[in-house]
Amino acid sequence: MSRIIVITSGKGGVGKTTCTANLGMALAQRGHKVAVVDADFGLRNLDLLLGLENRIVYTAVEVLAGECRLEQALVRDKRQPNLVLLPAAQNRTKDSVSPDQMKKLVNALTKVFSYILIDSPAGIEMGFQNAIAPAKEALVVTTPEISAVRDADRIVGLLEANGIRNAHLIINRIKPAMVAQDKMMSVKDVQEILAIPLIGVIPDDEKVIVSTNRGEPLVLAAEASQRGLAGQALQNIVRRLEGETVPFLDLTPPADDFLARLRRLFRPTE
Amino acid sequence: MLQELLDRLFSRGTAQKTSRETVKRRLQILLAHDRADLSPAVMEKMRQEILEVVSRYVEIDPDHSEFLLESDQRTTILTANLPIRGVKEVPDAPKIADSAANRIPEATSSTLPPAEPSADSPPDVLDLSMLDAIDAAIDPKTISSPSNEGRQTL
Numbered sequence: 001m002s003r004i005i006v007i008t009s010g011k012g013g014v015g016k017t018t019c020t021a022n023l024g025m026a027l028a029q030r031g032h033k034v035a036v037v038d039a040d041f042g043l044r045n046l047d048l049l050l051g052l053e054n055r056i057v058y059t060a061v062e063v064l065a066g067e068c069r070l071e072q073a074l075v076r077d078k079r080q081p082n083l084v085l086l087p088a089a090q091n092r093t094k095d096s097v098s099p100d101q102m103k104k105l106v107n108a109l110t111k112v113f114s115y116i117l118i119d120s121p122a123g124i125e126m127g128f129q130n131a132i133a134p135a136k137e138a139l140v141v142t143t144p145e146i147s148a149v150r151d152a153d154r155i156v157g158l159l160e161a162n163g164i165r166n167a168h169l170i171i172n173r174i175k176p177a178m179v180a181q182d183k184m185m186s187v188k189d190v191q192e193i194l195a196i197p198l199i200g201v202i203p204d205d206e207k208v209i210v211s212t213n214r215g216e217p218l219v220l221a222a223e224a225s226q227r228g229l230a231g232q233a234l235q236n237i238v239r240r241l242e243g244e245t246v247p248f249l250d251l252t253p254p255a256d257d258f259l260a261r262l263r264r265l266f267r268p269t270e
Numbered sequence: 271m272l273q274e275l276l277d278r279l280f281s282r283g284t285a286q287k288t289s290r291e292t293v294k295r296r297l298q299i300l301l302a303h304d305r306a307d308l309s310p311a312v313m314e315k316m317r318q319e320i321l322e323v324v325s326r327y328v329e330i331d332p333d334h335s336e337f338l339l340e341s342d343q344r345t346t347i348l349t350a351n352l353p354i355r356g357v358k359e360v361p362d363a364p365k366i367a368d369s370a371a372n373r374i375p376e377a378t379s380s381t382l383p384p385a386e387p388s389a390d391s392p393p394d395v396l397d398l399s400m401l402d403a404i405d406a407a408i409d410p411k412t413i414s415s416p417s418n419e420g421r422q423t424l
């Protein structure tokens with residue numbers, strides 16, 4: 001049985017595509033056959049994060065129009081042969097595809113791939129409906145900010161209403177130094193508010209941007225130091241997806257000043 | 271002086287709420303409204319009706335009353351904070367057969383100071399918390415039921 005997982009958030013720019021690219025790559029590294037599907041029609045960028053933008057010939061739209069076969073549209077990753085991308089069209093609107101068509105496409109992919117990750121566009125309109133239509137599970141991505149958490153809550157409700165009860169939370173772009181100073185909501189705060197099970201906590205890390213610039217997902221880096229804490233956090237999510245119990249990373253800031261350490265020492269347990 | 275410094279260092283005492291606490295509280299209220307999907311108009315009508323019912327028994331300070339939907343672990347909680355100025359003479363106990371429904375006026379008069387409040391005494395606060403019982407909240411029976419989550423602090 002293949003697992004069909006949508007990565008979604010409500011608010012834009014919180015890290016859906018970053019997560020899809022890295023989780024897809026990490027799953028493939030663990031030996032699974034993985035298809036990542038870009039459901040962001042009109043504003044595709046999963047291909048960019050994977051560095052596959054120059055290799056796209058056909059997209060999902062041509063497959064649906066019968067202008068090519070599904071295999072012809074799939075872009076194979078040369079670095080990781082277990083991974084393929086089904087690109088979205090860049091020059092069409094979100095209405096060029098329907099939820100039923102998405103189901104058909106993904107259903108065809110389940111014949112070959114054991115993991116299908118769908119990168120959802122922001123918002124709750126047609127593009128979102130298309131992305132969740134084939135999914136059996138969801139990863140809800142948020143950052144610890146009021147607007148992102150509010151939108152994530154809306155998404156959790158909509159997923160439930162659409163029969164997707166298996167939803168897990170990824171909190172991205174945590175800034176440990178700010179949490180330590182009580183300037184930002186903590187992981188616990190956000191998880192308490194959204195009240196769905198937590199599957200990952202990713203720190204804010206410049207390495208994520210550098211890897212995006214290169215078109216090389218963080219988890220591809222050979223050295224642990226190059227992957228950094230963010231890369232490790234993403235790999236941990238994949239292990240948890242597969243049922244392993246992995247402790248969450250300790251994100252308390254390491255080299256902080258004397259005062260902050262003192263303050264933490266005296267503060268009642270959080 | 272030293273204490274003050276310590277307090278500020280460890281943000282104890284009356285120190286300002288941190289931005290983290292503020293944003294968490296704002297979110298809890300925001301999401302409660304989102305989740306309950308009650309229009310402001312319906313909220314306002316419910317507020318008016320609850321005030322009306324409570325005012326039959328006690329005199330309420332409308333300027334300092336608070337009426338909030340909050341959210342905790344996907345449960346929506348309606349909280350009414352109604353400062354009481356004094357207790358009213360209830361002419362005839364309302365004709366509700368259920369004897370439990372008559373308990374609140376008694377309870378109120380036994381815990382509160384006599385009906386004439388001194389001008390500067392702080393108003394007592396009646397806190398009615400109703401877990402997911404928004405419909406029931408409009409029903410006076412529910413408000414006066416003493417078994418109501420035990421949060422009827424007077």
Ligand SMILES: Nc1ncnc2c1ncn2[C@@H]1O[C@H](COP(=O)(O)OP(=O)(O)OP(=O)(O)O)[C@@H](O)[C@H]1O
Pocket residue numbers: 009011012013014015016017018019040120121122172173174202203204205206208209212230
């Ligand atoms: N943990 C992180 N640390 C630093 N930067 C990050 C992190 N996660 C994401 N970013 C950056 O945030 C930006 C948005 O990320 P991404 O494109 O993955 O978000 P998205 O949710 O897919 O956006 P959209 O809604 O537009 O599709 C990118 O520039 C990315 O590099």
Ligand SMILES: [Mg+2]
Pocket residue numbers: 016017018040045119120121
């Ligand atoms: Mg995206």
